[in-house]
Amino acid sequence: MTRLEFLKDRLQKYYEAERKILDAEEYQLDSRRLRRADLNSVRAAINDLENEIELLESGAGRVRRAVFID
DSSP, X not given: OOHXXXXXXXXXXXXXXXXXXXXXXXXXXTTEEEESSOHHHHHHHHHHHHHHHHHHHHTTTOOOOOOOOO
């Protein structure tokens, strides 16, 4: 699995997590109100992954090395 494939797979999982959070972000148990996950953290990870994927797909994330021979 390439890095790009790995990142796309991970991004898909974050999209699924975001959907689950949006469907039932909070719930109540007796008198306590609980939150399943932090939506802001998930959205920040999605943003980071989308940016990294865009860099890799554009070629900007590639490392190039020049070797000079005398």
